[in-house]
Each structure stands twice: as C-alpha cells, then as structure tokens.
Amino acid sequence: MPMAADEIEALIVAGIPDARVEMTDLAGDGDHWAARVTAESFRGLPRLKQQRAVYAALGDRMGGVLHALQLTTAVPVQE
Template identity: 35%
Template sequence: MLPTPELVKEYIAAGLDCTHLDVEGDGHHFSAVIVSPAFAGKRPIQRHQLVYAALGDRMRQEIHALSMKTLTPEEFQQQ
C-alpha cells in the first residue's frame, strides 16, 4: 500500500509540534510545507533533520522522496 498525503501528514504531526502542515503527493513523491516553533534558531539542514526524525524508518521504507519547506510560525506569517 502506498502512503497517502494524509498519512504522511499524520506521521509528521505525531513526531513534531506543527502550527501548520500541508502535504501533497502521489504515493511516491511528496512535498510539504511544515511550520513549527521547533525550527526557531535552526539552519535548514537542522530543520529537515527534525522532520526526518519524526518520520523515522518510514522515510526509507514508505516514502521515496519528500521535498520540504520548513518555516517558523513568524516566517510563515511574513509570507
């Protein structure tokens, strides 16, 4: 069974406190806008590592590709 965008969203939300989370995809490739206060003071690679940690082994087993836009709540409001 291929993961759905809704399922990927649930996976991320279960492991990371998000104030906004939008995931789109086709079962193989996904893109996400992830807004979390946990990203404050972190470089982009550190933000991605937090998301990968939330996804755990699913990143290797279920999700083939994930493009992310990671923002703090303040950055998200400024857009």
C-alpha cells in the first residue's frame, strides 16, 4: 500500500520540526512522490547531510512502503 502525502509530510516534520514540506504526486498514482523540504536547521549543512536528515526521519519506510521519492532540500531565503 502506498504512503499518502500527508503521512510522508508528518514523518518528515516529526523528525525535522522546523521543516516545511511541499509534496507533489509525480505519476498521479499516489506512489511516486517529489518532496521539497525547506528547513532553517539545514543552514550550513551540505546537501548530502540535509538529505540524510530527511531519510532518517522517514526511517525504514524508504525502500519499503515508500520506494519512489524525488527529494530536494533547501534553506529558507533570508530577506
């Protein structure tokens, strides 16, 4: 059974409380997702560590229930 966008978002926010998550269904099937995760806590971290933090928040669901996630991470734009 595929994971719903709100379930993925909740897991990410639980692991990265300051995250803002934007989910996009890539195939229209609820099984292939793109996530853009923006968090101040990413500031100063290399992109690889940012992405590892997201994967850690998703835990063992990556590669299992959640098998297709296109991930983009970013820090908020300072004004």
